[in-house]
Amino acid sequence: MNKWQEEDLKYIWHPCSQMKDYEGFPPIVIDHAKGINLYDIDGKCYKDVVSSWWCNLLGHCNPRISNAIKKQLDTLEHVIFANFSHKTAITLCQKLMDKIPKGLCKFNFADNGSSSIEMALKMSFQYHKQTGNPQKIRFMAMTEAYHGETLAALAVGDCDLYTKLYKPLLLDIIRIDKPDCYRCPYCKHYKTCNAECFERTEKAFKEFGNETAAMIVEPLLQGSAGMKMYSPVYLKKLRALCDEYNVHLIADEIATGYGRTGKMFAFDWAEVSPDIMCVSKGLTGGYMPMSIAITTQEIYDAFYSDYLEGKAFMHSHTYAGNPLGCSAAIEVLNILEDEKIIENANKKAPIFNKMIKEKFSKLPHVGDIRDLGLINAIELVKDTKTKESFDGKLRLGYQIYKKALDKGVLLRPLGDVIYFNPPLIIDEADMDYVTDVAVSCAKEVLNI
Numbered sequence: 001m002n003k004w005q006e007e008d009l010k011y012i013w014h015p016c017s018q019m020k021d022y023e024g025f026p027p028i029v030i031d032h033a034k035g036i037n038l039y040d041i042d043g044k045c046y047k048d049v050v051s052s053w054w055c056n057l058l059g060h061c062n063p064r065i066s067n068a069i070k071k072q073l074d075t076l077e078h079v080i081f082a083n084f085s086h087k088t089a090i091t092l093c094q095k096l097m098d099k100i101p102k103g104l105c106k107f108n109f110a111d112n113g114s115s116s117i118e119m120a121l122k123m124s125f126q127y128h129k130q131t132g133n134p135q136k137i138r139f140m141a142m143t144e145a146y147h148g149e150t151l152a153a154l155a156v157g158d159c160d161l162y163t164k165l166y167k168p169l170l171l172d173i174i175r176i177d178k179p180d181c182y183r184c185p186y187c188k189h190y191k192t193c194n195a196e197c198f199e200r201t202e203k204a205f206k207e208f209g210n211e212t213a214a215m216i217v218e219p220l221l222q223g224s225a226g227m228k229m230y231s232p233v234y235l236k237k238l239r240a241l242c243d244e245y246n247v248h249l250i251a252d253e254i255a256t257g258y259g260r261t262g263k264m265f266a267f268d269w270a271e272v273s274p275d276i277m278c279v280s281k282g283l284t285g286g287y288m289p290m291s292i293a294i295t296t297q298e299i300y301d302a303f304y305s306d307y308l309e310g311k312a313f314m315h316s317h318t319y320a321g322n323p324l325g326c327s328a329a330i331e332v333l334n335i336l337e338d339e340k341i342i343e344n345a346n347k348k349a350p351i352f353n354k355m356i357k358e359k360f361s362k363l364p365h366v367g368d369i370r371d372l373g374l375i376n377a378i379e380l381v382k383d384t385k386t387k388e389s390f391d392g393k394l395r396l397g398y399q400i401y402k403k404a405l406d407k408g409v410l411l412r413p414l415g416d417v418i419y420f421n422p423p424l425i426i427d428e429a430d431m432d433y434v435t436d437v438a439v440s441c442a443k444e445v446l447n448i
């Protein structure tokens, strides 16, 4: 352990970690970064193929984003956002209007993904209360969903690892079976199916639709559940069903937005719009903490009246609309456009997927290889015929994680799912390198 690591462990309680694990495996102290490369204080390089928790969209220390923030910093670093505004936030909204699903047009700012989810849930609840449906007080969400870590966000989520312990504190959610595409009970494939599993959702709406304010989904990709992918047909059907029951459709695009799935937003694949869309992560390219809950004129109008009627949305975050975040977010949109980032990522996607299939598909224990945009996931299973999972106590993913770090690649498997979710600017040489490392680590850990 070096001096910095010792000092780190004296003070810092790291997120989502058993700190005792750090005794034998102290934190890697990063000194600087460039593109997809992180460099530690000894100069060792790590390829960041998880985009630093999926937020880094265009590489680290991108000079255009850095300069935009620096320029903003010398102009206006922050200002209260109630009754005050600034050109940077206004410009960002103007620019986003061309990019977001049709019908979304009102922007409410916060400073992290979970907070934007809280906002969406509160907004939906209050909308129904103020439009004559006070019985609509519940939320629907999918099994194995992930929507963040604050209490309401945790409640709509369903990853045992994060939620189980806190169950006594959480809202009672109507849980809908997620599309389970690797182990599809209808024996279909998500790229060609007609979302046959949607009948389970219809049943839930029949039973609970009238008391439900909103259904929240991670569109097309349940990230934390293990990069599980499903069909856009599901979203199309869900839009129609939500309309039928006057239930809001909340899109958690925090992980899927900004080109991750090959289109600007995952909902674009379904060619329908949600009622509220939460964005964060890619929004600022991963440079500044910021999120937005974007909604429709109709929802906005339900809050618009004389002050004394008490219909306003009395929700705030100190750093709402932070100009530094907005300046980064504008520059991200400029770069996406000027450098044709999404088009180019879509050209690279089949190449990356082919590499991964060539290297992994013949290995024993590789149950499924799935892809969406540049996101690729490899699910390891004990038995590929029965699709039985490995015992979680073996912590295979964690072992692969440690080995890959040793070889200079930051992979962070979710359980036994190895995945790649790199910055969209990754090049072919790096794709080749990181997949080589991943395959050799998987072989070592699986003893094959």
Ligand SMILES: *Cc1c(COP(=O)(O)O)cnc(C)c1O
Pocket (backbone or CB within 6 Å): 112, 113, 114, 115, 117, 146, 147, 148, 149, 218, 223, 252, 253, 254, 255, 256, 280, 281
């Ligand atoms: C990361 C994430 C969140 C939570 O965002 P934070 O900024 O970590 O609070 C919510 N939903 C999804 C789908 C995410 O990936």
